[in-house]
Amino acid sequence: MAAEIERNLLDLPERRFPINLDVEIPKVRDLYQAAIRNQWDPQTDVDWTALDNLELTDEQRQAAILWWSRRAWNEYGAVSESPSLLVRFYQERFEPDLALFFTIRTQEEARHAEASCMMAERLGGYVPEPRKQEFQGSISTHGVRRMAFDLDSSIEAVVAALVCGLEEYAFDWFRLMGETTTNKAARQVIRSITRDEVRHCAFGWAFIQKRIPTLSAAQRKVVEEAIFNATQHVELNGYRVPWLAPDSEASRQEMETDRICCEAGLGATTEDMEKPIFVATVQRVREQFAALGITVPPFHHHRIGTL
Numbered sequence: 001m002a003a004e005i006e007r008n009l010l011d012l013p014e015r016r017f018p019i020n021l022d023v024e025i026p027k028v029r030d031l032y033q034a035a036i037r038n039q040w041d042p043q044t045d046v047d048w049t050a051l052d053n054l055e056l057t058d059e060q061r062q063a064a065i066l067w068w069s070r071r072a073w074n075e076y077g078a079v080s081e082s083p084s085l086l087v088r089f090y091q092e093r094f095e096p097d098l099a100l101f102f103t104i105r106t107q108e109e110a111r112h113a114e115a116s117c118m119m120a121e122r123l124g125g126y127v128p129e130p131r132k133q134e135f136q137g138s139i140s141t142h143g144v145r146r147m148a149f150d151l152d153s154s155i156e157a158v159v160a161a162l163v164c165g166l167e168e169y170a171f172d173w174f175r176l177m178g179e180t181t182t183n184k185a186a187r188q189v190i191r192s193i194t195r196d197e198v199r200h201c202a203f204g205w206a207f208i209q210k211r212i213p214t215l216s217a218a219q220r221k222v223v224e225e226a227i228f229n230a231t232q233h234v235e236l237n238g239y240r241v242p243w244l245a246p247d248s249e250a251s252r253q254e255m256e257t258d259r260i261c262c263e264a265g266l267g268a269t270t271e272d273m274e275k276p277i278f279v280a281t282v283q284r285v286r287e288q289f290a291a292l293g294i295t296v297p298p299f300h301h302h303r304i305g306t307l
């Protein structure tokens with residue numbers, strides 16, 4: 001069982017006043033305004049007729065339903081993770097730009113979940129949970145809510161590990177799928193999500209850039225460890241894609257689902273398509289951290305080696 005949180009965010013007294021709404025991180029305020037300008041509506045901005053009368057085998061339809069359901073589970077996770085970070089920004093009196101941006105970010109994650117669920121529904125029916133218990137461990141949670149509520153866990157570490165790390169890997173994956181997905185509705189959903197995610201990643205880097213110079217050597221070490229742990233134990237354990245998960249009957253089945261969905265032009269990627277891109281992204285993220293004085297240790301993966 002996880003250790004008790006000694007200093008819990010929810011136990012802090014309400015500290016609203018004085019309310020400062022000045023622009024303190026202009027880059028983040030710009031992202032907030034860009035997010036407001038770029039809202040989209042899954043109900044009306046996707047050509048859902050592109051899913052009518054598709055010539056699909058049963059196997060392809062089932063694979064696409066499962067893949068999009070999995071996307072919805074993942075996005076829905078962010079719907080509760082996002083506000084936990086928002087409360088932390090608010091109660092610890094971080095720059096107001098952060099809380100403003102995160103309110104819109106939460107809406108965007110809700111929209112990603114809704115659009116993914118609609119894809120599954122219109123392909124024949126949303127599936128509410130994984131078919132194999134075994135695989136649930138890989139895709140459950142990365143523990144961000146708990147970390148956000150624990151005042152002794154570093155918020156810089158959480159953002160560096162999950163936003164600049166995991167969200168950046170997801171962004172490049174979405175960008176790839178935006179090029180390889182041939183069905184119009186699926187491609188529109190994927191590209192709309194990608195356009196939101198570019199802001200989520202930019203937020204992470206703007207925040208980290210601002211905060212890293214204020215951290216002590218020991219605090220930087222904590223950031224480095226968090227980045228390592230999230231990539232090594234969450235991402236490389238198959239949180240986002242099954243080809244990164246430990247080899248098992250369940251993960252092989254999920255990889256097969258991805259392959260079939262991808263070949264039907266309805267989303268997803270295969271290991272062969274994604275691996276070189278993923279390796280390059282990990283390298284790029286490591287270089288971006290190095291430029292900020294953060295050293296990310298090498299990772300190991302049974303299908304990739306050292307990266």
Ligand SMILES: [Fe+2]
Pocket residue numbers: 075078108109112193197
């Ligand atoms: Fe998302």
Ligand SMILES: [Fe+2]
Pocket residue numbers: 078109167196197200
């Ligand atoms: Fe996101």
